[in-house]
Amino acid sequence: MKLLLVDDQNVVRESLAKALRNEPDVTLVVEAESAKDALAQKNKQAFDVVVIELSLADRCGIELIRQLKSFGQSRVLVLSTFRDEFRVGEAMRAGADGYLSKRCRMKELAEAIRTVAKGRTAVSSDVSAAMVRALQRRESTRGDMVASLSERERQVLRLLAMGSSAKEVAAHLAISVKTVETHRARLCAKVATHSVADLTRLAVRAGLIEI
Numbered sequence: 181m182k183l184l185l186v187d188d189q190n191v192v193r194e195s196l197a198k199a200l201r202n203e204p205d206v207t208l209v210v211e212a213e214s215a216k217d218a219l220a221q222k223n224k225q226a227f228d229v230v231v232i233e234l235s236l237a238d239r240c241g242i243e244l245i246r247q248l249k250s251f252g253q254s255r256v257l258v259l260s261t262f263r264d265e266f267r268v269g270e271a272m273r274a275g276a277d278g279y280l281s282k283r284c285r286m287k288e289l290a291e292a293i294r295t296v297a298k299g300r301t302a303v304s305s306d307v308s309a310a311m312v313r314a315l316q317r318r319e320s321t322r323g324d325m326v327a328s329l330s331e332r333e334r335q336v337l338r339l340l341a342m343g344s345s346a347k348e349v350a351a352h353l354a355i356s357v358k359t360v361e362t363h364r365a366r367l368c369a370k371v372a373t374h375s376v377a378d379l380t381r382l383a384v385r386a387g388l389i390e391i
Contacts, residue, residue, distance in 0.1 A: 215239035249275035278302035341383035
């Protein structure tokens with residue numbers, strides 16, 4: 181695996197990098213001491229997993245997660261001193277694939293990296309409760325948002341969740357593609373996501389489709 185390790189605490193980052201380089205399935209560990217450096221490294225080559233600390237001197241770690249996920253390749257694992265519900269929830273909503281606190285052991289970190297590299301989610305035991313609370317709060321908020329959707333937004337949501345393209349939705353509802361795109365943007369803004377999977381879950385929750 182190729183790893184990018186992002187942390188502005190030099191001693192911590194260098195120690196982690198040294199330990200991870202001894203893992204048998206790790207072929208490369210690149211270090212970045214800032215968000216700017218991380219993005220520069222990401223532009224140079226692809227990484228299987230990016231491990232980041234949320235507290236960085238030059239940029240909010242949540243913003244960095246969003247930027248890293250926009251590349252659409254690397255998995256992102258947060259390794260942070262923060263364990264509160266707010267930051268855990270924000271990181272997961274931003275697209276993080278896992279969240280560990282720095283209280284975890286090296287063996288747990290290595291296993292978490294392998295887990296997220298395989299497409300699964302990894303969460304350390306001391307932040308799992310915070311993540312559950314954050315997700316419950318998110319679902320409750322989404323439930324309120326479902327009730328606030330207009331009839332047209334519900335129609336667009338249903339068709340998009342069923343896999344229709346913007347052009348197909350426009351033809352079905354006799355509206356322009358631009359109008360469909362506007363509705364989709366508003367839906368994504370309301371539920372704070374750009375994921376079709378999240379829109380599908382919202383449609384199921386609203387009873388617009390069945391799976």
